[in-house]
Amino acid sequence: MSKGLVIITGASSGIGEATARLFARLGYPLLLLARRLPRLEALDLPDTLCRQVDVCDRDALLAAVREAEAKFGPADALINNAGVMLLGDMPAQAPEEWDRMIDVNVKGVLNGIHAVLAGMVERRHGTIINVSSTSGRKTYPQHVAYVGTKHAVHALSENLREEVSPHNVRVVLIAPGACNTELQTITTNNSIKEGFAAWKDSIGGVILQPQEVADAIRFAYEMPQNVCIREIMLASTNQPV
Numbered sequence: 001m002s003k004g005l006v007i008i009t010g011a012s013s014g015i016g017e018a019t020a021r022l023f024a025r026l027g028y029p030l031l032l033l034a035r036r037l038p039r040l041e042a043l044d045l046p047d048t049l050c051r052q053v054d055v056c057d058r059d060a061l062l063a064a065v066r067e068a069e070a071k072f073g074p075a076d077a078l079i080n081n082a083g084v085m086l087l088g089d090m091p092a093q094a095p096e097e098w099d100r101m102i103d104v105n106v107k108g109v110l111n112g113i114h115a116v117l118a119g120m121v122e123r124r125h126g127t128i129i130n131v132s133s134t135s136g137r138k139t140y141p142q143h144v145a146y147v148g149t150k151h152a153v154h155a156l157s158e159n160l161r162e163e164v165s166p167h168n169v170r171v172v173l174i175a176p177g178a179c180n181t182e183l184q185t186i187t188t189n190n191s192i193k194e195g196f197a198a199w200k201d202s203i204g205g206v207i208l209q210p211q212e213v214a215d216a217i218r219f220a221y222e223m224p225q226n227v228c229i230r231e232i233m234l235a236s237t238n239q240p241v
């Protein structure tokens with residue numbers, strides 16, 4: 001039987017890119033979304049449609065999903081992975097940074113769900129995998145707005161799972177700890193960035209690799225449809241918090 005369409009947001013780097021490479025090797029047709037289209041196209045993966053989509057643009061996201069479904073058949077999985085992290089000290093952080101995190105990390109996740117959910121419910125089949133974070137369960141210094149967005153992803157995922165489980169649709173949370181990606185690079189406060197590098201050194205310099213998170217996503221997705229892995233929280237063994 002041919003494999004169903006897998007949609008990955010934020011596939012141009014890090015966890016999304018590693019997941020795209022893994023799922024392409026496993027033979028899934030893919031829709032890859034991000035703002036940096038050349039990075040998606042450079043992956044050069046088979047049976048893959050790449051589209052430049054900002055997850056905050058609900059119409060563009062929906063149009064890309066419909067285009068991919070016309071080509072590959074209905075969406076079987078959405079990996080809602082696109083995210084941004086702008087760490088800051090609350091008294092000093094520009095509110096525009098909170099806005100961006102809320103727009104991408106929360107509204108972007110809801111926009112992805114909106115694009116696929118009705119079809120999954122109608123077909124009584126499908127999986128939504130939301131990439132949250134240990135920041136969706138815990139709190140960390142200088143993470144206030146980011147932690148808020150990831151707690152929102154945890155909460156909305158659990159509530160959605162309750163709502164769609166009678167329709168045989170799975171909702172899975174993947175909650176990684178620190179992972180070696182570009183995520184830390186966009187924080188605008190340099191002393192916080194240096195602090196993260198020092199913290200990484202303090203735990204032996206070993207954090208998760210994106211491929212390890214991709215393996216967890218694969219594990220959850222490839223369980224039979226009657227098994228819903230509700231949440232996987234994973235972090236480097238060295239990460240104490």
Ligand code: NDP
Pocket residue numbers: 009010011012013014015016033034035036037039053054055056081082083084085104131132133134175176177178179180181182183184
């Ligand atoms: P990266 O920065 O490497 O990747 C983030 C991805 O999100 C990129 O592909 C980026 O693509 C995409 N993205 C950002 N903004 C938008 C947007 N507006 N529209 C569409 N795509 C967007 O970081 P990670 O791989 O680490 O991040 C992936 C997810 O993992 C995030 O949700 C993050 O919060 C989560 N996470 C990461 C951890 C870590 O330590 N790295 C730990 C816990 C969770 P582009 O810029 O081309 O649009």
